[in-house]
Amino acid sequence: MATIVGAVTTSHVPSIGGAIARHQEGSDYWKPFFDGFDAIHAWLREAKPDVAVVIYNDHGLNFFLDKMPTFAVGAAGEYRNADEGWGIPVLPPFPGDPALSWHIIETLVAREFDPVTCQEMLVDHAFTLPMKLLYPDVEAWPVKSVPICINTVQHPLPSAARCYRLGQAIGDAIRAWPGDARVLVVGTGGLSHQLDGKRAGHINKDFDLKFMESLTEDPEWATRFTNRELIAEVGTQGIELLMWLAARGTLGPRARRLHSNYHIPISNTAGGTMLLAA
Ligand code: DHB
Ligand code: FE
Numbered sequence: 001m002a003t004i005v006g007a008v009t010t011s012h013v014p015s016i017g018g019a020i021a022r023h024q025e026g027s028d029y030w031k032p033f034f035d036g037f038d039a040i041h042a043w044l045r046e047a048k049p050d051v052a053v054v055i056y057n058d059h060g061l062n063f064f065l066d067k068m069p070t071f072a073v074g075a076a077g078e079y080r081n082a083d084e085g086w087g088i089p090v091l092p093p094f095p096g097d098p099a100l101s102w103h104i105i106e107t108l109v110a111r112e113f114d115p116v117t118c119q120e121m122l123v124d125h126a127f128t129l130p131m132k133l134l135y136p137d138v139e140a141w142p143v144k145s146v147p148i149c150i151n152t153v154q155h156p157l158p159s160a161a162r163c164y165r166l167g168q169a170i171g172d173a174i175r176a177w178p179g180d181a182r183v184l185v186v187g188t189g190g191l192s193h194q195l196d197g198k199r200a201g202h203i204n205k206d207f208d209l210k211f212m213e214s215l216t217e218d219p220e221w222a223t224r225f226t227n228r229e230l231i232a233e234v235g236t237q238g239i240e241l242l243m244w245l246a247a248r249g250t251l252g253p254r255a256r257r258l259h260s261n262y263h264i265p266i267s268n269t270a271g272g273t274m275l276l277a278a
Contacts, residue, residue: 002100002177005047006258006277007185007251008040009215009244010133012056012126013267017088020132036261036273037133043258043275044134049184051097052134052143053104053170054127055246056188057152059084061124068154069116071166073108074147075101079123091128097144100177104146107173113166115148123147126240130188143184150246152189152239160230161223163242167249174250187247189240191262192233193269202235203270209262211241212274215248216257237269244274251278 016033019025025034061084063069079094108115127147135142148170151157158166174183191211194202211234214221222230222245231239248255259275 002174002179002181002183004171004174004250004278005049005182005184006043006275007187007247008134008273008275009187009247010130010273011190011266011269011271012129012188013269014084014086014088014125014129015267016129016133017086017125021088032263033261033266033271036263039259040134040273040275047182047184049143049182051100051146051181052131052184052186053146053148053174054130054186054188055148055150055167055243056126057240057243058124058149059126059153062122063149065154068151069149070151070158071108071113071115072118072149073101073105073115074118074121075105076119076121079121079127079145079147081124081128082122084124086125091132094123094131094141095144097146100179100181101146103177104170104173107176108166108169111169113169121147126188130186134186150242152242157227157239158242159227160225160242160245163246164220164223164249167246170246171250171252185247185250187243189243190234190238191241191270191272192235192238194235195237195268197236199235201268203264204233204235204238205264205270207233208270208272212260212262212272215244215274215276216255219248219255248276251276254278
């Protein structure tokens with residue numbers, strides 16, 4: 001049976017790619033964020049996952065406003081990155097795991113989640129930068145991947161409660177997979193930030209820290225908020241924390257925090273990173 005070795009959750013702003021391209025990881029501005037990955041690199045060397053199930057939100061690269069699925073699962077043999085207009089290098093293609101993708105899709109449809117299934121899928125910064133943060137020095141990606149998208153771009157968005165339950169279904173699917181895969185779950189987005197409108201620049205450290213603590217202390221805490229309430233707390237793009245909740249849902253009722261980091265700001269965003277094990 002497949003095992004979920006743990007979950008990593010992290011923010012994903014495009015300027016991380018710029019910092020990597022300019023070798024600024026050790027600069028005063030970036031060091032507090034990049035240093036948050038040292039413990040995760042050490043843990044990955046021991047945990048040795050061979051598949052990453054990456055829960056993220058596409059920002060207009062693969063899906064645009066004309067066709068916006070609430071949930072989508074990649075089922076391709078390979079996922080390519082493409083220029084999103086940020087001027088950062090495009091990362092090499094990521095190998096897929098179509099058999100595991102279809103197994104997850106079958107479970108999700110049986111559990112009435114009905115995702116869009118994508119046999120071709122471009123992956124944007126929300127997928128590629130977290131992978132580069134996890135594996136900064138590799139020549140070839142050491143994991144196959146299954147990209148899972150949750151819409152946080154065009155309303156209506158799925159509720160926090162539904163995203164948590166989606167994560168539970170993904171976790172059940174992985175644990176029922178007959179292969180002996182060692183699966184890492186990744187959830188990318190957030191934490192608090194707002195890029196547009198009157199509250200552009202909004203950050204809510206108190207809520208972010210409470211949310212991070214809730215993932216181990218009371219994982220259903222955030223599911224009691226409506227999306228309007230969450231957006232009021234963490235900003236229009238801070239709602240990307242739904243990815244963290246879905247990733248947490250894969251781990252089952254109890255999870256241990258092995259590591260966390262929180263730093264304001266990275267770009268316009270409160271940068272958070274957590275490593276959780278079931
Ligand atoms: C920023 C944050 C995001 O989550 C994103 O997708 C794009 C930009 C930012 O802080 O600049
Ligand atoms: Fe984003």
